[in-house]
Amino acid sequence: MRSILKIVSPLMLIALIAPSILFLAGRMELDQVKWIMLIATIAWFATATPVMWKDNGQTQQDDTATT
Amino acid sequence: MDTEQQSQQAQAGSEFEREPVPKNAQLGFKSFIGMYAGEHCAGTELMIGPLFVAAGASAFDLVVGLIVGNALAVLSWMFLCAPIATRARLTLYYQLEQICGRWLVILYNLANGVMFCFLAGAMVTVSATALGVWFKFPMPALNDLYPNSVGWVVAVAVMGGLIAIVAAYGYQTVAKFANIAAPWMVLVFLAFALIGLRQFITATGTEVSSASDVWTLCKTTIWKGGEPLPGQTKFTFWHVMFFAWFCNMAMHIGMSDLSVFRFAKKSWYGSASGTGMYVGHFMAWMAAAMLFAFQLHQTHPDQYMIDLLTEHTTGKYTQQSLEESSLTAELIGEAMEIENQLVAAGTIAEEDKKISVPTPLPGPLAHNAAGLVGLLCVIIAGWTTANPTIYRAGLAFQALAPKLSRFKVTLVTGAIATIAGMFPLIAMKLLGFVALYGLVLMPMGAVIFVDFWLIRKFGLQSNYAKLSGKSFNVAAFLAWFVTLVTAYILVKYAGVQIYFVSLPGWFVAAILYVVLSKLYQKKIRPAAA
Numbered sequence: 357m358r359s360i361l362k363i364v365s366p367l368m369l370i371a372l373i374a375p376s377i378l379f380l381a382g383r384m385e386l387d388q389v390k391w392i393m394l395i396a397t398i399a400w401f402a403t404a405t406p407v408m409w410k411d412n413g414q415t416q417q418d419d420t421a422t423t
Numbered sequence: 424m425d426t427e428q429q430s431q432q433a434q435a436g437s438e439f440e441r442e443p444v445p446k447n448a449q450l451g452f453k454s455f456i457g458m459y460a461g462e463h464c465a466g467t468e469l470m471i472g473p474l475f476v477a478a479g480a481s482a483f484d485l486v487v488g489l490i491v492g493n494a495l496a497v498l499s500w501m502f503l504c505a506p507i508a509t510r511a512r513l514t515l516y517y518q519l520e521q522i523c524g525r526w527l528v529i530l531y532n533l534a535n536g537v538m539f540c541f542l543a544g545a546m547v548t549v550s551a552t553a554l555g556v557w558f559k560f561p562m563p564a565l566n567d568l569y570p571n572s573v574g575w576v577v578a579v580a581v582m583g584g585l586i587a588i589v590a591a592y593g594y595q596t597v598a599k600f601a602n603i604a605a606p607w608m609v610l611v612f613l614a615f616a617l618i619g620l621r622q623f624i625t626a627t628g629t630e631v632s633s634a635s636d637v638w639t640l641c642k643t644t645i646w647k648g649g650e651p652l653p654g655q656t657k658f659t660f661w662h663v664m665f666f667a668w669f670c671n672m673a674m675h676i677g678m679s680d681l682s683v684f685r686f687a688k689k690s691w692y693g694s695a696s697g698t699g700m701y702v703g704h705f706m707a708w709m710a711a712a713m714l715f716a717f718q719l720h721q722t723h724p725d726q727y728m729i730d731l732l733t734e735h736t737t738g739k740y741t742q743q744s745l746e747e748s749s750l751t752a753e754l755i756g757e758a759m760e761i762e763n764q765l766v767a768a769g770t771i772a773e774e775d776k777k778i779s780v781p782t783p784l785p786g787p788l789a790h791n792a793a794g795l796v797g798l799l800c801v802i803i804a805g806w807t808t809a810n811p812t813i814y815r816a817g818l819a820f821q822a823l824a825p826k827l828s829r830f831k832v833t834l835v836t837g838a839i840a841t842i843a844g845m846f847p848l849i850a851m852k853l854l855g856f857v858a859l860y861g862l863v864l865m866p867m868g869a870v871i872f873v874d875f876w877l878i879r880k881f882g883l884q885s886n887y888a889k890l891s892g893k894s895f896n897v898a899a900f901l902a903w904f905v906t907l908v909t910a911y912i913l914v915k916y917a918g919v920q921i922y923f924v925s926l927p928g929w930f931v932a933a934i935l936y937v938v939l940s941k942l943y944q945k946k947i948r949p950a951a952a
Binding site: 408 | 599602603604606607610611613614617618621793794795796799
């Protein structure tokens, strides 16, 4: 299952960005772009979370903040 | 990043705090690439990009200024911060403690914590603008200093309160969620840029068949330059370049990232910061800037402004020309001036003034481009970056009162950040605040640099606090304090803008530290060392 999710989750990122590329090329309407991005977003978090949810929380240093 | 590396990095904040990082805990180049790319795509990018447009930055100034400024930032990480980090392999705090003594480090922590609180407040402000799209309460304007509606205060209180509670209860959980959200967020920012570009092409009817056509569109329509919006500072190439360079000054020249690069095998790993700079501080800023530029392009003067301009300028404008014109800084400025004259003449009352400056609100901007995903991006970007910022501010404050629980300190810190977030001043003046944040912490970076590389060449002792047993190095404190006073005088009385004062400030701090150490340091017998 995990190995399937490892393959599927990057595809969701491609599904996330592809509509805006098609919109730039004039091949898709903005409303469609928004819907597909939303579906890809839900799918990304659903598939990536089981893969990436490891004990790697504190990856940022404790004494700086970013802008 | 493999599991072992992740596990090692997970311990970065909690291990080797008072000892050099051992060889077996050092990390490869890839670890730093991922970390920097994710960290610098934050909620505040959605505010900074539009503020460049509000500041009247032109396409050339913006693109070239960001390329050069970000390159200088990467070089600062590579040649100032990382070489010390990979030699000493100590945290910033432990290295500072050896140079400055415990009490001065506590003072530094206090300054750090206060700046973090305000920065987290700006992140909460950014997130709260997304709620405005749903709940339709009046949102703050570009030149507002104080909260302008009950709805806004409630939205910030809810958003900030949730962030603070989650940070206090489950910092690690949000940090894990942030790792998952990072690649998604980067691509949503990229989508903002692609969508914004297409919207400009459609709105202007431009034929685009080459990169040169895109550049022409950028120069003539998207980032035209010219006057800044009323109340904003005009940004030239130099402003953009110095801002990009010093935006994370606290980290590279200020040496905060000693704590990060102490884990790097080689000092050239500092170049990994380039991913953060060119993903977050180039692509994300440009994308967010494009969204606000499009909002301005699509906004036309309302009938009140048209009447004001046609009636009080002799033949300069017609109803038709203004109806077809996009809202520009020049038109707004002219209309405001006419209103002020009318108030001075007693024709209208002060409270009847209606001309307002368009405000870059991340929530509505992102919603117009990407709908619900845009709003989620604003909320998640603000939340995932405010979370570690509040947590770190809590850590900094906890150094002042070590007996207080981390939970309580984080909650109180979150409450302060939330109150700060209610005041739009910080987010709307974010360019100036970020410059101030770097400036305040920069002198200690100069002290560390001089202490590590140069001070022995002057016959003085490095790590003086450790060797002498002093808990407060007066020379380091005065170098810090006098540098900030000098910067204040330059900004307040010599007309030097805050964006430019940090560069001479670094040299002032470095020279002062050497001179004052010469006066302050006493000979230490070898036995004491």
